[in-house]
Amino acid sequence: MDFLIGWIAIIPSYATPLLLASLGLIICEKAGVLNLGAEGLMAVGAMTGAVTVLSGADPWFGLAAGSAAAMALALLFGISTVALRANHTLAGLAVVAIGLGITGVVGRPYVQKTFPGIPNLGDLFGIDRSSAFGRILAVQDPVTLALPILVGALWWWISKSRHGLRLRSVGENPAAADVAGIDVQLVQFGAVLASGLLCGLAGAYLSVATSHVWVEGMVASRGWIAVALVIFSRWNAARALWGALLFGSADALVPRLQAIGADVPVYLMMTLPYVLTLVVLVAGSMSGRRSGEPAFLGRVYLRQDKQ
Amino acid sequence: MLDTAFLVRRQNPGFLLTSLSYAGGLLVGLTVSAMLLVHAGVPASALVDEFLIATFLTSDGLSQTATAALPLVLVGLASAVAMRVRFWNIGVEGQLWLGAIASTWVALNGIGPEALRLPTMFVLAALAGAAWIAISLFLKLRWGVNEVISTLLLGSVAFLLVQHLLFGVWRDPANSFPVTATFPEASWFSILGWGQLHTGIFLVAGIALSIWFVMEHSRAGFYADAVGFNAKAALATGLPVLRTAVGLVLLSGALSGVAGMMIVAGTEHRLNQSVGNGYLFSAIVIAYLARAKPLWVIVVSFALGAVFTAGNVLKVFYSISEAMIVLMQGTVLMSILMAQFFSTYSLKRPN
Numbered sequence: 001m002d003f004l005i006g007w008i009a010i011i012p013s014y015a016t017p018l019l020l021a022s023l024g025l026i027i028c029e030k031a032g033v034l035n036l037g038a039e040g041l042m043a044v045g046a047m048t049g050a051v052t053v054l055s056g057a058d059p060w061f062g063l064a065a066g067s068a069a070a071m072a073l074a075l076l077f078g079i080s081t082v083a084l085r086a087n088h089t090l091a092g093l094a095v096v097a098i099g100l101g102i103t104g105v106v107g108r109p110y111v112q113k114t115f116p117g118i119p120n121l122g123d124l125f126g127i128d129r130s131s132a133f134g135r136i137l138a139v140q141d142p143v144t145l146a147l148p149i150l151v152g153a154l155w156w157w158i159s160k161s162r163h164g165l166r167l168r169s170v171g172e173n174p175a176a177a178d179v180a181g182i183d184v185q186l187v188q189f190g191a192v193l194a195s196g197l198l199c200g201l202a203g204a205y206l207s208v209a210t211s212h213v214w215v216e217g218m219v220a221s222r223g224w225i226a227v228a229l230v231i232f233s234r235w236n237a238a239r240a241l242w243g244a245l246l247f248g249s250a251d252a253l254v255p256r257l258q259a260i261g262a263d264v265p266v267y268l269m270m271t272l273p274y275v276l277t278l279v280v281l282v283a284g285s286m287s288g289r290r291s292g293e294p295a296f297l298g299r300v301y302l303r304q305d306k307q
Numbered sequence: 308m309l310d311t312a313f314l315v316r317r318q319n320p321g322f323l324l325t326s327l328s329y330a331g332g333l334l335v336g337l338t339v340s341a342m343l344l345v346h347a348g349v350p351a352s353a354l355v356d357e358f359l360i361a362t363f364l365t366s367d368g369l370s371q372t373a374t375a376a377l378p379l380v381l382v383g384l385a386s387a388v389a390m391r392v393r394f395w396n397i398g399v400e401g402q403l404w405l406g407a408i409a410s411t412w413v414a415l416n417g418i419g420p421e422a423l424r425l426p427t428m429f430v431l432a433a434l435a436g437a438a439w440i441a442i443s444l445f446l447k448l449r450w451g452v453n454e455v456i457s458t459l460l461l462g463s464v465a466f467l468l469v470q471h472l473l474f475g476v477w478r479d480p481a482n483s484f485p486v487t488a489t490f491p492e493a494s495w496f497s498i499l500g501w502g503q504l505h506t507g508i509f510l511v512a513g514i515a516l517s518i519w520f521v522m523e524h525s526r527a528g529f530y531a532d533a534v535g536f537n538a539k540a541a542l543a544t545g546l547p548v549l550r551t552a553v554g555l556v557l558l559s560g561a562l563s564g565v566a567g568m569m570i571v572a573g574t575e576h577r578l579n580q581s582v583g584n585g586y587l588f589s590a591i592v593i594a595y596l597a598r599a600k601p602l603w604v605i606v607v608s609f610a611l612g613a614v615f616t617a618g619n620v621l622k623v624f625y626s627i628s629e630a631m632i633v634l635m636q637g638t639v640l641m642s643i644l645m646a647q648f649f650s651t652y653s654l655k656r657p658n
Contacts, residue, residue, distance in 0.1 A: 036455060040637075080641060084648035089395060089455065090595060091644055097588045097637025104630020105347060216630065221463045228456045267471035274460040278446065281457070285450035302314055 001132075007249070007256045009136040012144045013210050015248025017042070017202040019147060021226035022233065022240040023154055024198025030158060030235060031191035032171035034298035036092030037077055038199050039223030040099020045070040045203025047103035050214030051110050059118045059208050063143070066204025067197045073099055074196025082188045088298045096223070104216050117212040118142065141209055148241070155237040167191060171294030174301040184301060199223070221274070228277045232284055234292030243280075250276050313655050320650040332646025333596075336639030343634065349625050357620055362613035370502025371619075374574060376605075376612030377511045378403075381566035382586050383593030383604040384518055389559035390599045391522065391531045392552045393538070398443065398458025399563045399590040401465035403583045405439040406432035406564025407571050408469060411487060411578040414494035414571070415477065421493040428494060428568050429510070436564020437557045439465065444556050448549075462587065473580060486579040496573045507573040514565070518558075519601035531555055563590075585615075585629060592636045596643065 021038050028035040049066030053059050077095045080086040121127055122138030129135045158164040169177040170187045178184050206222070207214050225247055233240035250273045257264050284291075317324075345351050361368045382399050389396035396402075410428035413419070419427040443461060446452035473485040481488070496505035522528040530551040533541040542548045570582045589611055597603035614632060621627040 076641070080645050084645045085652065086644040086647065090591075091641065093397070093588070093591055094637050094641035094644060097592075097633050098641060099637075101630045101632075101634025101637050104628055105343075105634055108628055108630075221460070224456060224459050224463075228460070231453065231456070265471060265475075267467045267474065271464045271467045274464050277460055278452065278457055281452045282446060282450045285452060302316060304315070 003256065003260055005132050005135055006259065007252060009139050010252045010256065011245065011248045012140055013248075014252040015244040016144045016147060016209075017205050017222055018226050018229060018247055018251075019151070019240060019244035020202035020205060021199045021223060022229040022244060023151070023237055024195035024202070025226060025230045026233070026235055026237055026240060027154070027158070027167070027198070028191045028195035029230060029297055030167050030171045030294055031188045032174060032294055032296040032299065032301070033078075033081055033188050033192055034088040034092065035077070035192070035195050036089060036227060037073075037095030037099065037223075038195075038226050039219055039221065040096035041070040041073055041196055041199035042203035042206070042219045042223045042226075043099045043103040044073050045200030046207040046218055047107040047110075047203075047214055048200070049204030050115065050207040051107060053115045053117075053208055054110055054113055054214075059116065062208045063118070063201060063204045066208070067200035070200025070203065071193055071196035074192050074199075077196075078189050078192035082185050082192060085300045085302075100217075107214055107216065110214050112213060112215060114213045118209050121145070143205060143209060151237050151241045158237060168294070171296055174296055175303075178301075178303060199226075202226070225273060225277055228281060231291070231293075232277075232280050234284070234289070235294065236292060246280075247273055247276065315653050315655050317651060317653050324650045328646045328648075328650035329643060331649075332643035333639065335646065336642030339638050339642065340635040343638070344621075344627070344631070347625070347627055347631065349621060349627065357617045358613065361620060362616045367502060368613075368616060370504045371616045372609060372612045373508065374503045374505070374612075375615045376608045377507050377573065378566040378569045378586065379589055379593060379608035379611050379615075380511050380515055380605055381562050381569060382590035383597065383608050384515060384601060385559045385562035385566070386590040386594035387597060387599040387601065387604050388518065388522065388531075388555045388562070390535075390594050392534045392555050394444075394447075394552065394556050394559070395455045396440065396458055396556070396559050396563075397455050397587065397591070398440065398460075398462040398465075399566075400583045400587040401458065401462030402436035402439045402560045402563035403567040403570075403586055404462075404465035404469050405435040406567030407578055407582055408465075408472065408567075409435035409564065410494075410568040410571055411477070411490075414490040415487060417491065417493075424493040425496070425572065428572060429565060432564040432568035433561035434564070436567065437561040439564070440556060440560025444553065448553075466583070469578070469583075470580065473578065477578065479577075484579070487577045490572070490576050494572055495576055496569075503574060505573045507569050510565075511569070514562070515601060515605055518562075522601050527551060527554070585632065588633055588636045588640075592640050595640060 021042060025035050025038055045066035048069035049062040052065040053062035073095060077091055080091045081088050118141055120139050120141045122129065127134050127138040129138050158167065166177065166182050167187060170182060170184050174184045203219060206218060211218065229240060229243045229247065232243045253272065254266060254269045257269065258266065341354055344354060362372045363369055382403065385399055386396055409431040413424065413428045413431055439461060440458065443454050443457040446457050447454045477487045479486055479488040496507040498505055522531065530546050533546055534548050534551050538548055567583065571578055575582055593604055593607045593611060597607045618629065618632050
């Protein structure tokens with residue numbers, strides 16, 4: 001029982017970065033831009049967040065700084081893919097290389113230095129930790145708590161609002177959107193920047209809110225899992241929530257087992273999130289439902305091309 | 308904002324324009340990289356010395372560059388042959404790890420007669436690499452699972468597998484680091500007497516030339532290009548699309564596997580946690596810069612081998628980390644990707 005409570009208590013903190021990044025990618029890909037750069041964007045967010053807080057800034061400001069820095073890298077991605085029509089796959093991989101590289105170089109003097117993170121609900125409201133519910137609630141942080149609202153708002157914005165319709169139309173049929181007077185590239189730029197913001201926040205959350213430290217390679221393929229999560233969620237923000245919880249539970253299992261001193265093959269257990277991702281992708285394909293993939297995802301639109 | 312109305316796709320950009328935009332992108336990428344290095348504390352005057360003279364123009368440096376280039380040629384070819392049939396093999400590192408595991412298994416357990424030890428390692432490494440990519444290939448063909456994600460995630464799985472072995476059954480009790488015992492000498496490529504360069508160079512040369520012949524001068528290479536340009540049209544023409552694609556993808560995995568064997572049997576002589584590091588982006592950058600052409604892969608691999616050699620020196624003298632090489636690779640790739648715009652499109656004034 002103790003193990004179960006401990007496990008459930010940390011699942012949200014593992015699910016949050018995955019969900020934030022997936023939401024960013026969903027916005028970006030709804031506009032037709034395939035974004036494989038999440039891993040690099042998250043690394044930039046994580047490093048910048050940590051360095052900002054280590055330089056004496058407020059942890060909340062660290063989260064904002066991480067998002068802003070990742071947006072700058074996303075801007076480069078947007079210039080290459082949206083304005084200069086570079087191949088989305090290769091540009092995304094270049095973003096990963098730049099993100100991982102620059103964080104390794106710039107963040108080197110800051111490695112392994114711990115700093116205070118954002119306070120959890122227990123500190124903020126003095127929650128009584130005697131009951132199981134209290135123990136779980138006390139270790140959550142405000143970001144995690146705000147996430148369901150963000151998911152709901154995004155879901156509504158993408159699928160119900162006028163602006164969401166414009167976003168989707170660009171990803172489904174940019175020629176039609178163009179004729180309807182929508183500035184295709186402006187929408188795509190906005191979507192790319194939004195993905196930078198959310199992926200950066202996801203990365204900064206990793207360093208500022210959960211680990212309170214920066215180490216090279218701390219994103220550890222979470223960006224790629226977020227890419228897979230988008231496919232799993234069929235480009236739907238609400239379903240991404242459930243996906244992130246599923247992956248978060250798998251991710252959180254190993255440290256919990258280690259914490260109670262269980263004798264398990266740690267490294268084999270750590271493959272669980274990756275294997276689970278593949279299984280889920282296969283299961284999604286076997287279910288035979290519409291994948292929900294935007295029809296123009298990853299393709300180059302020129303106004304005079306025949307569709 | 309660029310207005311799409313004035314953007315026209317060039318029908319035939321021509322050799323000069325293509326080369327110019329490519330060279331321009333390369334130049335910008337290298338300049339930015341050089342500026343990054345200077346900013347990180349390498350004196351500008353040392354750049355030519357470290358990157359050109361110490362890597363190509365001294366005997367010591369050239370032998371190091373050549374040794375570093377051997378696995379790079381293999382992973383570059385691996386990425387290139389998959390790229391030719393539009394299969395994104397982002398799991399080069401994973402297949403490389405599997406090849407390294409297979410050859411380590413042969414070496415540590417003394418599988419087969421000693422005279423055939425290296426050939427056994429070679430065959431099993433190739434099979435292991437091919438088997439690892441076969442999973443992604445199967446998932447793609449059977450269930451349409453995106454190969455970018457599956458190859459990459461299987462790369463992470465492979466690395467965890469290596470750690471499982473290195474912290475477990477294969478750990479050398481005499482060493483405080485998680486590494487295997489040193490291989491018996493029968494599992495080493497012999498040294499040629501010029502720096503660290505070993506007989507693996509003959510194997511790599513043979514492989515590279517065979518692949519050049521297959522891709523540029525055989526029917527299979529022609530099929531591959533047809534599949535890469537337009538798989539539907541190739542299928543309609545009656546070409547063996549599936550067989551070509553499957554063959555080249557498996558070849559890609561096998562080449563990465565052999566690269567793993569090349570590293571453990573050629574230079575490290577044991578398995579450790581870092582033999583596969585940095586090969587993923589190297590493979591992509593080499594294949595892209597070489598336009599997936601086998602002979603160019605060799606040229607670019609040598610250039611990158613020099614960067615690695617210089618990187619080792621810079622690490623010691625100026626404490627430049629390995630991440631700098633990844634950053635430089637990303638910068639050059641991004642810069643050439645962007646420069647390509649100028650040869651692919653032209654801006655027309657509206658009439």
